[in-house]
Amino acid sequence: MRYFLLSIGFLTLFFSCKAPEARRPVSISSGSFIDESINRNKELSAREEARIQKIIQQDSSNNYITSDGGFWYYYEKKDTLATTKAKFGDIVNFNYDIKDLNGDIIYSEKELDTVNYAIDQEDLFFGLREGLKIMKEGEIVTFLFPSYQAYGYYGDNHKIGTNIPLISRVKLNKITKQSTKEN
Incomplete structure (x- = not known):
């Protein structure tokens, strides 16, 4: 009888122990918020690009270039002889x-004011x-930046608001090479 009770207790203990089951989520998200956000950003980008294209079409006196990064620019003063451009770590004034x-x-x-900036090592808007x-x-060079290349959704928390495309006229005074390789 003792073995019988012991074996029933052992079998009860053995079958009552099972692996824990994962809990199922209470609500299931379909990802619709992300899809809506993507669509809003595509529409915003298309509107900004249309505005920039309209500016370019109305300005026949300048030859605009489309960058690989998604902004447009034209040269007010271009150096056709120099070959040196700033690379990572170089200081530009x-x-x-x-x-x-x-x-x-x-x-x-x-x-x-005049800015000294270490290429890709300091904070400056992407474009x-x-x-x-x-x-x-x-x-x-004069640049036309869509908002995603400028200050984007957050602005600069001062004068530039949310999703504002920008025009910037830039004069590069000096490049100070920091790398030992010839660029």
């Missing part, structure tokens, strides 16, 4: 201003970082 697409000044060149890499010393 430049002046610039920022305007909205209507041409209204947000930050003047005087207000922003301008990329724009400085295509410039040579002494050049003056």
Whole structure:
């Protein structure tokens, strides 16, 4: 009898232990918020690009270039002889201003002052970082940036609001090479 009770207890203990089951979620998300966000951003980008294309079409005096990064620019002063462009870590000295697409000044060149910037090592909005890499010393370039290349959704928390495309005139004064390789 003792073995019988012991074996029943053992079997009860053995069959009552089972692996834990994963709990199922109470609600299931379909991802519709992400899909809606993607669609809103595509529409915003298309509207901004249409505005920029309209500016380009109305400005027949300048030859606009489309960058690989998704912004447009033209040269006011171009150096056709120099080959040196800024690379990672190089220090560039430049002046610039920022305007909205209507041409209204947000930050003047005087207000922003002369900037010394280490390429890709300091904080600067994405489009301008990329724009400085295509410039040579002494050049003056005007850039048209869609909002995702400028300050995007957050703005600059001061004068530039949410999703504002920008125009920036940049004068690259000097490139100081920091790398030992010849660029």
